[in-house]
Amino acid sequence: MAIWFITGCSTGFGHETALAALARGDKVIATARNPDDVKDLADKGALVIALDLSWPEEKIQEAVKVAIEPFRSIDILFNNAGVNIIGALEEVSTKQARALFDVNFWGHISVTRAILPYMRAQKHGTIGFSGSMLGWTGMSCVSTYTATKWAIAGLVLCLREEVKDFGIKVTVIEPGYFRTQVLGAAKPLFPEEGMEEYKVALDQLRTLVSTVNGKQVGDPEKAAKVIVEALTGEGAFEGKEVPARLVLGADAVGLVEGMLDLQKRSLEEWKSVSASTDFTVAE
Template identity: 85%
Template sequence: MAIWFITGCSTGFGHETALAALARGDKVIATARNPNDVNDLADKGALVIALDLSWPEEKIQSAVNVAIEPFGSVDVLFNNAGVNMVGSLEEVSSKEARAVFDVNYWGHISVTRAVLPYMRAQKSGTIGFNGSMLGWMGMGCVSTYTATKWAIAGLAHCLREEVKDWGINVTVIEPGFFRTQVFGERKNLFPEEGMEEYKVSMEPIRNLVTAVNGRQPGDPEKAARVIVEALTGKGAFEGKELPARLVLGADAVGQVEGILGLEKSSLEEWKSVSVSTDFTLAE
């Protein structure tokens, strides 16, 4: 039986992963900005707490410590909570961009810093970050959100090296398009003030959001079962090293395969120029 701490449990991957963990008999601390949004998880035995990743670090860490206290420790941290923002670099205000980073990056850091002392003390644990296939690629007019996912991927890779000697595993889970509420009606996806100059560039993105919403190929329930197996070392992951990056969804796999191929070709094309910048033996 594992003790979980999961952020962003009101919808999507957080909610489904909490359900999957509870179904296997695990203990779950489920967080949401509004605890009333996860009453069903409380009914199934989860400890529900209010947590907003835009809070100051001290408030986040205090909430985490209070929640963990009844259990004494935590085995699995799933940093799932996140917000989206669709808009060009010029359109998204600094205030809006910082708000996205506060949740998608700094909020995860605050929670992780609160949990790590427990894991180090018991010399075991697993930390998963919810990334995105956009953490491998660039997409016009999604620059702010995409930057947070690249940042999380880099953070996870470094943290993985920093804590491995305590028996702590770290991974970033990178889904493609899954049928969650990420494009739901209540989401503030677009900047408050758009720019006429980017209207043409934004149109395909707006059309994509409309076309994809509710028709995404990925099944969140299936993804949640894989996430639970990955972060507990069960099922397909039993006896194997947890990958540093776990891509979910056929669309994400296809995108990453294509990107790796293009990057390898580019590296080979410019290899002679790249290596020409080293000192020669005579120097």
């Protein structure tokens, strides 16, 4: 039996993963900005607490400490919570961009810092971060959100090395398009008054969202099953090291394969120029 701490449990991967963990008999601390949104998890035995990743770090860490107290340890942390915003770099205000990073990046850091001491003391633990296939590429007018996912991927690659000697495993889960509420969120995704210069690009994204939403091929329940197996080291992951970057969805696999091929071709094309900047070795 594992003890989980999962952020962002009101919908999507957080909710489905909490359900999957509870179904296997694990203990789950399920967080949401509004605990009323996860009453069904409480009914199934989860400890539900209020947690908003936009809170100051001290408040986040105090909430985590209080939640963990009854268990005295945490085996698995799933940093799942996140928010989205669409708009060109010029359209998204600095205030909006900082608010996005506060949740998608700094909030995860605050929770992780609060839980790492428990994992170090017990000499084991697994930390999963919610990333995106956009952490491998770029898309017009989603620059701020995409930047948070690249930042998380970079954080994971470093943190993985920092804590491996303590028996702690770290991975970032990078899904493609799944049938969650991310594209139909209560908060508006698009700027109320966009710039005319970016209207064509934004209209294309509006069309994409309206076309894709509700028809995504990714199944959140199947994804949750894989996430639970990956973070518990069971099923397909038994006896194997969890990958640093776990891509989910056939669309994400195709995108990453294409990006790796493109990067390899680009590196090969410019290799001689790149290498020409070294000091000349004296003969």
